[in-house]
Amino acid sequence: MKTILLILLLAVAPAWAADSLAPKLDIGKGGQCVDDPKFMRTNHMKLIVHQRDETMRKGIRGGKYSLANCVECHASKVNHSVLGSNQNFCQGCHAYAAVKIDCFECHSSKPREFRKASVLAAKDMK
Numbered sequence: 001m002k003t004i005l006l007i008l009l010l011a012v013a014p015a016w017a018a019d020s021l022a023p024k025l026d027i028g029k030g031g032q033c034v035d036d037p038k039f040m041r042t043n044h045m046k047l048i049v050h051q052r053d054e055t056m057r058k059g060i061r062g063g064k065y066s067l068a069n070c071v072e073c074h075a076s077k078v079n080h081s082v083l084g085s086n087q088n089f090c091q092g093c094h095a096y097a098a099v100k101i102d103c104f105e106c107h108s109s110k111p112r113e114f115r116k117a118s119v120l121a122a123k124d125m126k
């Protein structure tokens with residue numbers, strides 16, 4: 001129910017409605033999103049979700065919609081992650097929307113400079 005409500009709000013509501021109901025998110029580093037934030041709010045899942053197959057077959061990596069790129073900007077300056085609390089960018093909105101994301105079981109939730117070695121991170125590196 002909450003999810004349906006949020007989706008409706010994201011789709012049709014004016015900015016003030018989304019702002020007053022949305023969780024307080026730690027946007028991260030700042031700068032300019034890869035696309036219009038309003039567009040991103042409703043379409044990010046289409047942009048990043050299984051690009052994977054295409055990416056691996058054609059060898060395209062690290063484009064503007066790469067997951068690693070999102071993390072570079074949206075990781076909190078406090079804990080250097082997009083996860084960890086309900087202020088953290090991906091986790092915060094997803095907890096609110098009650099939508100699970102399993103991406104970070106394999107992908108790092110931290111920007112490059114705060115990772116250990118590889119592009120894909122183990123669970124204990126979150």
Ligand code: HEC
Pocket residue numbers: 048049050051052055056061062063065066067068069101102103104105106107119120
């Ligand atoms: C079981 C492990 C696993 C899970 C879970 C997983 N991925 Fe991946 N993903 C990979 C591997 C392996 C690659 C290819 C290596 C690479 O390109 O870094 C990849 C590559 C990608 C790429 C292209 C590289 C990049 O950084 O842009 C994107 C985008 C991506 N995955 C998005 C996602 C999203 C979104 C989710 C969650 C819905 C997800 N993946 C879940 C293993 C996983």
Ligand code: HEC
Pocket residue numbers: 022025027029030031032033034037038040041042044047048064065066067069070071072073074
């Ligand atoms: C160069 C930094 C940067 C990159 C890279 C970036 N973003 Fe953003 N993004 C931002 C900023 C800053 C905002 C807030 C803009 C605003 O509110 O005016 C934002 C806003 C958003 C929003 C809307 C948040 C809200 O509260 O409504 C979503 C969703 C989003 N980004 C997802 C992504 C995803 C997914 C990726 C990777 C494909 C990504 N962003 C890459 C900087 C970035």
Ligand code: HEC
Pocket residue numbers: 006007025041044045048049070071074082089090091093094097099100101103
């Ligand atoms: C402003 C709120 C918001 C933010 C911030 C946000 N998401 Fe989402 N995300 C959603 C909502 C709502 C959905 C479900 C939309 C739907 O079902 O159509 C979703 C769906 C997804 C999905 C598809 C899940 C599925 O099972 O279909 C993925 C993957 C995803 N988001 C990844 C991310 C990642 C990675 C970040 C951080 C870079 C992020 N999201 C940040 C609100 C957000």
